[in-house]
Amino acid sequence: MSDKYVEMLRSRGYRITPQREMIIEELAKTNAHMAAEEIHDSLKSRTKSLNIATIYRTLEMLVEEGLACRNDLGGGCVVYAITRHGPHIHLVCRLCGQVIEADYELLTDLGYKLKQEYGFEADLRHISLFGICSKCQREQEETRS
Amino acid sequence: MSDKYVEMLRSRGYRITPQREMIIEELAKTNAHMAAEEIHDSLKSRTKSLNIATIYRTLEMLVEEGLACRNDLGGGCVVYAITRHGPHIHLVCRLCGQVIEADYELLTDLGYKLKQEYGFEADLRHISLFGICSKCQREQEETRS
DNA sequence: TTTACTGCAAATAATTTGCAAAACT
DNA sequence: AGTTTTGCAAATTATTTGCAGTAAA
Numbered sequence: 102m103s104d105k106y107v108e109m110l111r112s113r114g115y116r117i118t119p120q121r122e123m124i125i126e127e128l129a130k131t132n133a134h135m136a137a138e139e140i141h142d143s144l145k146s147r148t149k150s151l152n153i154a155t156i157y158r159t160l161e162m163l164v165e166e167g168l169a170c171r172n173d174l175g176g177g178c179v180v181y182a183i184t185r186h187g188p189h190i191h192l193v194c195r196l197c198g199q200v201i202e203a204d205y206e207l208l209t210d211l212g213y214k215l216k217q218e219y220g221f222e223a224d225l226r227h228i229s230l231f232g233i234c235s236k237c238q239r240e241q242e243e244t245r246s
Numbered sequence: 247m248s249d250k251y252v253e254m255l256r257s258r259g260y261r262i263t264p265q266r267e268m269i270i271e272e273l274a275k276t277n278a279h280m281a282a283e284e285i286h287d288s289l290k291s292r293t294k295s296l297n298i299a300t301i302y303r304t305l306e307m308l309v310e311e312g313l314a315c316r317n318d319l320g321g322g323c324v325v326y327a328i329t330r331h332g333p334h335i336h337l338v339c340r341l342c343g344q345v346i347e348a349d350y351e352l353l354t355d356l357g358y359k360l361k362q363e364y365g366f367e368a369d370l371r372h373i374s375l376f377g378i379c380s381k382c383q384r385e386q387e388e389t390r391s
Numbered sequence: 392t393t394t395a396c397t398g399c400a401a402a403t404a405a406t407t408t409g410c411a412a413a414a415c416t
Numbered sequence: 417a418g419t420t421t422t423g424c425a426a427a428t429t430a431t432t433t434g435c436a437g438t439a440a441a
Contacts, residue, residue: 115420115421116414116415116416116419116420116421117415117416118414118415118420118421118422120421120422121421137405137406138405150423151422151423152422152423152424153405153406154406154407154408154422154423154424155421155422155423157405157406157407158407158421158422173318173320173321175318175320176318177404177405177430177431179405179406192360192364192366192368194366195369201364201366203360203363203364203366204363207356207359207360207363208356210355211352211353211356214352215337215348215352215375215377218348218349218352219337219346219348219380220379220380220383221337221339221346221348221375221377221378221379221380222377222378222383223337223375223376223377224340224375224376224377225375228375230360230366230368230369230370230373231368231369232360232366232367232368232369233366233367234365234366235364235365235366238365238367259395260395260396261394261395261396261439261440261441262440263395263396263397263439263440265396265397266396282430282431283430295398296397296398297397297398297399298430298431299397299398299399299431299432299433300396300397300398302430302431302432303396303397303432322405322406322429322430324430324431392441393440393441394439394440394441395438395439395440395441396437396438396439396440397436397437397438397439398435398436398437398438399434399435399436399437400433400434400435401432401433401434402431402432402433402434403430403431403432403433404429404430404431404432405428405429405430405431406427406428406429406430407426407427407428407429408425408426408427408428409424409425409426409427410423410424410425411422411423411424412421412422412423412424413420413421413422413423414419414420414421414422415418415419415420415421416417416418416419416420
């Protein structure tokens with residue numbers, strides 16, 4: 102599943118190390134967005150020591166090659182995902198931290214209007230919006246009563 | 247011009263120090279968004295030593311009181327602005343850094359749909375969208391030719 | 392006079408970097 | 417063999433925190 106990405110890198114002259122394979126596999130096997138530290142935790146059970154610096158370097162390389170996308174969720178939280186993943190909206194819950202992926206279609210009209218009215222070419226392909234998810238809304242209401 | 251904010255804080259029980267006045271004045275005198283460090287640089291020419299920690303603490307307080315809004319521009323760049331007017335969209339140009347304020351109305355439909363389809367209560371009042379402004383688009387085209 | 396606020400310096404947290412050793416090709 | 421890449425530890429950057437002294441109210 103991650104072989105496609107590995108071959109792509111090899112053909113571009115990158116060396117394929119077990120560390121790089123593991124990182125790509127970890128990202129590719131899930132649709133989730135992962136922080137560098139999460140990838141580290143997840144993999145260090147399998148290997149004794151995969152250094153965090155190597156993870157940062159590999160992620161940076163993947164983003165440069167267009168194989169991964171980087172998402173700054175604010176508050177110092179940065180996550181990465183494999184690009185196969187088409188464009189989508191990240192709905193980040195301020196209370197529980199959950200990230201919901203919403204349909205990109207909801208933004209096409211906005212993108213069009215920003216271009217028309219302000220001449221601004223917005224990159225809306227992986228934006229993050231903050232708010233409260235439905236579960237936390239319910240919990241807030243229960244607490245209030 | 248910043249007196250309004252100062253009085254608002256005083257009435258809420260905060261003590262008004264020269265440091266706080268300067269920081270508020272600096273933010274209020276411009277429409278620009280400023281990073282903590284920028285405020286520091288801008289003010290330390292006027293005063294010998296206004297500590298950066300005080301700036302962070304004041305900014306946090308202003309945000310909590312709803313007098314300023316904090317904007318995480320990604321890549322470790324966090325800026326603050328006085329919330330002088332109602333909600334708006336920040337259009338941040340990736341090339342020249344210019345921030346255009348766009349009409350909040352453009353988001354009402356999106357907010358409604360996120361609530362309907364995902365149960366997500368998004369806070370869209372001061373979001374930042376990234377892209378290329380019209381001026382930079384033109385410059386890019388000229389360079390290409 | 393009371394206690395919030397400031398400055399300072401040390402602590403954090405997330406990421407980056409220099410460099411010698413290890414390992415792809 | 418020759419050059420990338422890794423691990424480690426130290427450096428960086430942005431922000432936060434503890435604490436004793438200062439100053440609003």
